[in-house]
Amino acid sequence: MSDAKNEWPLWEVFVRTKAGLDHKHCGSLHAADPKMAVQMARDVYTRRQEGSSVWVVRSDQIVASDPGDKDMFFDPAEDKVYRHPTFYKLPDAVDHM
Amino acid sequence: MYTQAMDTMAREGAGKLERVLSADEQVLQERFDARIDAGDFIEAKDWMPDNYRKTLLRQISQHAHSEIVGMLPEGNWIGRAPTLKRKAILLAKVQDEGGHGLYLYAAAETLGTSRDQMVDALHSGKAKYSSIFNYPTLTWADIGTIGWLVDGAAIMNQVPICRCSYAPYARAMIRICREESFHQRQGYDSLLVMMQGGTDAQRAMVQDAVNRWWWPCLMMFGPPDDQSPNSAQGMRWGIKRVSNDTLRQKFVDATVQQAQVLGVTLPDPDLKWNAEREHWDFGTIDWDEFWRVVGGEGPCNRERLEKRVKAWDDGEWVREAAMAHANKQAMKEAA
Numbered sequence: 001m002s003d004a005k006n007e008w009p010l011w012e013v014f015v016r017t018k019a020g021l022d023h024k025h026c027g028s029l030h031a032a033d034p035k036m037a038v039q040m041a042r043d044v045y046t047r048r049q050e051g052s053s054v055w056v057v058r059s060d061q062i063v064a065s066d067p068g069d070k071d072m073f074f075d076p077a078e079d080k081v082y083r084h085p086t087f088y089k090l091p092d093a094v095d096h097m
Numbered sequence: 098m099y100t101q102a103m104d105t106m107a108r109e110g111a112g113k114l115e116r117v118l119s120a121d122e123q124v125l126q127e128r129f130d131a132r133i134d135a136g137d138f139i140e141a142k143d144w145m146p147d148n149y150r151k152t153l154l155r156q157i158s159q160h161a162h163s164e165i166v167g168m169l170p171e172g173n174w175i176g177r178a179p180t181l182k183r184k185a186i187l188l189a190k191v192q193d194e195g196g197h198g199l200y201l202y203a204a205a206e207t208l209g210t211s212r213d214q215m216v217d218a219l220h221s222g223k224a225k226y227s228s229i230f231n232y233p234t235l236t237w238a239d240i241g242t243i244g245w246l247v248d249g250a251a252i253m254n255q256v257p258i259c260r261c262s263y264a265p266y267a268r269a270m271i272r273i274c275r276e277e278s279f280h281q282r283q284g285y286d287s288l289l290v291m292m293q294g295g296t297d298a299q300r301a302m303v304q305d306a307v308n309r310w311w312w313p314c315l316m317m318f319g320p321p322d323d324q325s326p327n328s329a330q331g332m333r334w335g336i337k338r339v340s341n342d343t344l345r346q347k348f349v350d351a352t353v354q355q356a357q358v359l360g361v362t363l364p365d366p367d368l369k370w371n372a373e374r375e376h377w378d379f380g381t382i383d384w385d386e387f388w389r390v391v392g393g394e395g396p397c398n399r400e401r402l403e404k405r406v407k408a409w410d411d412g413e414w415v416r417e418a419a420m421a422h423a424n425k426q427a428m429k430e431a432a
Contacts, residue, residue, distance in 0.1 A: 006420060007213050010206070027269070028203045030212060032419035033426060044196050047189075048276070067142040 008032045009058060013041040016053040023055050031056075101227055102159040103152065103327045103337060104319035105391055133335050138264035141207035149334055152327075153263050154208045155224075156336065161201035162219045163227040166401050168194045170234040171243060179237060186283050187240065193276050200269040207265045220406045228387060229317050231395030238291065238299075238306035244284015245359075246307070246314045246352070252277050253348045254318060262335030285355065292360045300360070307356070308364040315379070316387040318345040324384075349377050 008030040014023040031037035037056040178184035218224035319341040331337035367380035
């Protein structure tokens, strides 16, 4: 019978598909240490050359916004339409700027 | 492939909602229902009804178990693949199945159950895996047939789950479906080689494999719609998107022509084109067999589970040693 305390820690995996693009979160895995986590990320998430670079981060080290506060947290941007270029109506002759 | 969990819930007495909701929970429940109706995705940290969580956990973990146990019937032939090319292909496929199991375990873990708890549930017999893996792989033709028919049925079943309302599951399924097509095509390709370039004995071997796998493949889609009491709730929640019978019919319709091109017959005297329905009619499925296999009395149930448990137990010292090494390294770094 396995003991939850002996479970290998959880890591989040981020893969850069090719040079010039962002690393993107693609899943998670269990591994004993950082080196193993990188190797397993390669085997689990890039078996078909999906990546040119891999990051792994211990899941318990990630700080995230609270989904319960989502509205309060993100809504302040909602009424600031002037932050978008389309807010400004310019004469046709120069509208492509 | 391998999503019979919802179909077997009723018989196993799972999935009943008994608790009365508090006023707060009722508000949350209404919001949740509205999101489902609007086609929104639910993420791991969002509020969800207990039963939604339980049903998903059951389905995703059993799906994961199926991928992992599914490595056994095929792994059985890696050492005996007829050529180096076929061996490399089979290795890649079995490795994929392992990867699919891992994507799915990770998705299930987001629902709040640990990997070890899930593995224990499989090993103690509490959790099930797909009925299909309790059939033996007797010849090399079984391997091609599994790719063509079993993975073909799996794809039919899995594509709609890419739109599952639970986002971590949907994301895992998108990844899986992208890889699964290779599984089906390599299987068909290997059968084609035997049918077109092989001896009479090899052709007979292919036909024999198809005869043995056809009916169990049709059972993979689960009981008929009128005997699948949890389907409606699954549809309501956006976990299940297409009914068992619809998917099964789609699979039969797609497979008939593939069998013709391959040069094999499907072992069903009642199989015939129905011009009115514009579908192939097919014979009656032996549901007693299905329930026997699900209940543990299939040809290989015991062997599969024994192999799985042994692999886990034999690997225990490796897991422990890796953890001890990691702890030692961490302590060294801290000092």
